[in-house]
Each structure stands twice: as C-alpha cells, then as structure tokens.
Amino acid sequence: MSITIRNLTRRFGQTEVLRGIDLEIRSGELVALLGPSGSGKTTLLKIIAGLDWPDAGQLTVSNEDWLAKKAQERRTGFVFQHYALFPHMNVRENIAFGLRVLPAAQRPAEADIAGRVAKLLHFLQIDALAYRFPAELSGGQRQRVALGRALAIDPEVLLLDEPFGALDAQVRRDLRRWLREVHDATGSTTIFVTHDQEEAFELADRVVVMGAGRIEQIGRPDEIYDNPATPFVARFLGLTVELPVVVRGGRIEAEGLDISALTLPAHPDGPATLFLRPADIGLVPDPRGSYRVTELSSTGALLRLRLEGPADCSIEVETPRRLGQNLAVGQTVLLRPEAGQIFQQAAPRAIAHAA
C-alpha cells in the first residue's frame, strides 16, 4: 500500500500543529518519523489511522481517498506508545480482538481464531504468556502483545507511535532488530515515530525529519546524517557546535580553524555558519591557536572539553580520551574539523554559542 500525503494541515484552536505536510511512502517501505517533542508526529500518525482528521489536505492510500473512510474501514495496525492493551482481557483475547469484532459473515471460526492467535504468539516469541493479563507483563512483553494485536488483522499499513519509548536500552535494541524482521516478514508498509535518531537510522529505509509541524528533510539515513538539509536538522542530529565563518572565493575562512580535512559542497561567498558535531573536531595543540581549553572532564571513553575562542565564542567538543592525553586546561589549540555542514545564516540558538 503506497501512501500519498498532500499539503496536510491540522490546527488545534490557534496553534497549527501540522503546517502543510507532503509525503510519499512506497509500498512495503519502513519509514521513521523523527522529530523533537511536540513536532506533530503523533498527530500525523493518528490522521493516517483515522483517529484524527486534518483541516485541509489529502491522504491517498493505493489510489483510495482515505479521508472518506472511517478508522474501522482503514484497517491499519496501530501500536500506541503506552500499548493501550485491554486490561480485562488476557494476552490471547487481546490479540484475537480484531478478529472477534468482524461482522459474522467474515469472522473466522473459533478454531481458526485460536490457530491464528497461536501462530502470532509463536511468531512474537510470547507463547508462554498466552493466559496472562496485561498487568502481569513487563514493558517489552506488553509491546509485543500490542504489536501482535495490531498484526492479527493483517494490516497492510502498520503505524507505531514510539514503540520502544518506555523501554530500557538493551530491550530497545533487541526489539528494534525484531521489528525489522516482523516488517520484512509481513511485507506491510510501516511508519514508526521516534525521537531517537539512532533508532530511526538503524531501522528505517527512509527517515522523515519533522520540526514544528513541517517536514524538514526526507532521505536515507546516511544521506541525512551526512548532509542535513537545514540548520534545524543539523542541530537535531547533533551538529551542536556552530562557528561563524566567512566564505571567500569558495574557501572557508575563520580564525583558529584548520579546514584542510574538511570537504564541503560549494557555497556562495559571504558570512555563513559552520555546523559541526562535537566529536568531529580534531584538536591540535598549538601555541598560536586561538582556542583555549577552559574546562576538561572525562566520561570514561571520551574527554569533554570547553573551549574559549575568538570574540568570546565558547564551544563544547568531545574527543576520544586516548587521543587527548596531551590536552590540559589553559592550553591553546587549533580546531581541525573533519566533517560538518555549512549554512548561509543560521538563526541563532541559545545554547549553541555565546557570540
């Protein structure tokens, strides 16, 4: 099922939560909606499921107008962030729900339902939990049941709202791999919401970055990681060091910066802002360097340093501890960025640097 979204807008009173979303998702694709809290990810997902309605725009699925269909007729599999399992039903009954509510003519026989549920339980590796109630399950187990309940109706579109949000890191990683397998096995078109970029990049075929009700960038994980399209995406993906630079004759010029290791696409002349990841900055001790180390702390694997540079600019960088053994507070260094992105004039941001 391919999904086409055109100019979708949703307002809650005065606030525009979705401001013209355009999105095209191919059949069988696994897409991540990535964005900070409040950017409208859940709202978009609910509109696709028919649990919320836009104020304007179009939603077409396999050439059918889905805005003319009720949630019941869309038969999407929706997995809620907090699972929303039915507390008075055990695991089997939860999973069988979507089959039991079918009109009598389409409802499978009780034995078929039982067989289908058993198959799903096995597929989800929760056979042993069949007769437990949701209150007796761990978070990861509830998540599997919620997914099983959604898969029971054979959805061609699977929507997951922060499926691993409430779980610990190890369980998240396991379930991530497992969700990829589920997606590949069922062949559904899957959209999942997350605000964890690692999760989005590891799992998805394509990532949709959302910010304040707009789509900021769509692309393959590596593409987005290497070439964030807007300052917003750059900041969101951890390019938190922002340095004012000047481009002259295609060359970047800035005090205390050694850009020989940096390859960037051509950029028009004029003032610009260089966005860097704290870990992508090499530090070369140099008495003539214009950045001075003012703070230094260790997280075990990494050294975290605060540097003060020209024009009262203060930045935070990270470097593997074994590479930074010759660094000390008070020392002056040269910055040697290895990767980054340049934008014409970025809107200033509070924590980026005190210019």
Place this chain on the structure above:
Amino acid sequence: MQAPPPGALAPRASQFVPRLLIGVALALTAIFVVVPMAYIFHRAFAEGWRLFAANVLEPNTLHAIGLTALVAVLVLPVNIAFGIASAWLIARFTFPGRKLLLTLIEIPFSISPIIAGICYLLLYGRQGLIGPWLIAHDMQILFALPGIVMVTLFVTAPFVMREVLPLMQAQGSEQEQAALTLGASGWQVFRRVTLPNIRWALLYGAVLCGARAVGEFGGVSVVSGNIRGQTNTLPLQIELLFNDLNVTGAFAAATMLTLIALVVLVMKTLMEMRRG
C-alpha cells in the same frame, strides 16, 4: 489491592490510640445505627408474626411497596443510561460548557430534594408555568406517577455518573481508539472495551441510585399529593401510618424499607470487595 503487611522487623507502634478510636467508633455506631435499627424490628414484631404480616399485607401498604418498586424500576435504567452518557461526554470531549454540565448534574447533591419538589409544583401545578397547558391536554404529572418518577430522577441523577466518571477519565481514550483501528464498531467498542472497565462502578452507582430512589421522601412528598393507595410511596406511607398513631403498622412498613437498605448494604460491601 492491599499493601502487603510489613516484615517482622517493622517497628511496632503503640496500640493504645488506635484501640481507643476503634472503641469510640463502635460505640457511636451502636448508639446511632444498630440500636435504632434493631428497635424497628423489635417493635414491628412486638405483637407477633401474624400482626406483622397483616400490617405489611394491608392493601395501602402493599400498594405503597408496589409503587415504590415501580418507581425504582423506571428510574434505574434511565439514570444508568444518562449516567454513562454524561460521564462519557465529560471524560472524552472538551467542549464549551463542560464544567457547567458537570456542576449541573451534581446540583441534586447539594439541593434539598424538597426544593426540587417545589420547583416541579411551580412548573407543572394548576397555577404553574405549563400546568394549564397540561390540564388542557388532559395530562397528569403532579399527584401521579409521572411526577414521582421525575422528582426521583432528579434526586438520583448524579449517582451513576459520579461513580463512572473517574474510571473513564483514568482509562483515557487510547483503548477505545485501539479498538476502532482494529475494526470495532461504536457499539462493540462500548460493549467490549468501555463497559468492562466501568462495570463495577456502574453496578455500585446503580445500587446507590436504587437505594436513594426507594428511600426518597422530601421531593416525592411534595409532588405525590399523599393519596393513600394511589400515590403514596413506602416512605410516605410510613409517615402516614405513624401520624395515624398506627405505630405497629408504621414499624412493619419500616422493616420493609430497612430490609431493602440492608440488602443494598450487603451488595455494596460485596462490590467494594470485588473492586478492591
């Protein structure tokens, strides 16, 4: 669900104050509740089973029992439906006037029932706002079953809603939304997801509502007109017998009401145990 008892090494508090308070509570309960109730039964049976039976089976008393039961049977389903609908509306939607609706439904808690009765009198009475129109169309509301039912509906309106609302608010709408995406119709969502969540609260509210409907005195006494054997409900009949100085008769009728109250009490306790 109960908290597990503390381990054996938990510090032991002095037992004096709790015991004193328990003793005082028991004594007060005995003085104010148990003794009067026991006395009702004592007086009712003081002159023997036969007379008790004769008093209960006295046509007017029997009619009052029947009328009271009829009122309860009519009021209960209406209030259950109304309570669920209003709680659902308030729990699931935000709309202008939502707070106001909640306050309005709770008014019967704070208004004396007799005021409700008087309002109905002013509205539907002979000189009332729509009384003449009713008379012209040969419709009798006051001093008849409709008036009694309406006042009782008013007085018992908040009971079901008040019990059901907190659970609906705690459940939130996500389970219902999940059911929708799984293809359930509106009725199936209610029947299989919403109702099981509120069933004990609903039953509990219904029992409270029923008990109140059966025992209502003030409002009904204004609109019923106290016609013996016609519009007297059980509480009114008891008062009438008492004023007639037919003490045994009054107590016999009162035992019926008390029995109902005891049954309700037992049901309520059982339900509270179920609800944990």
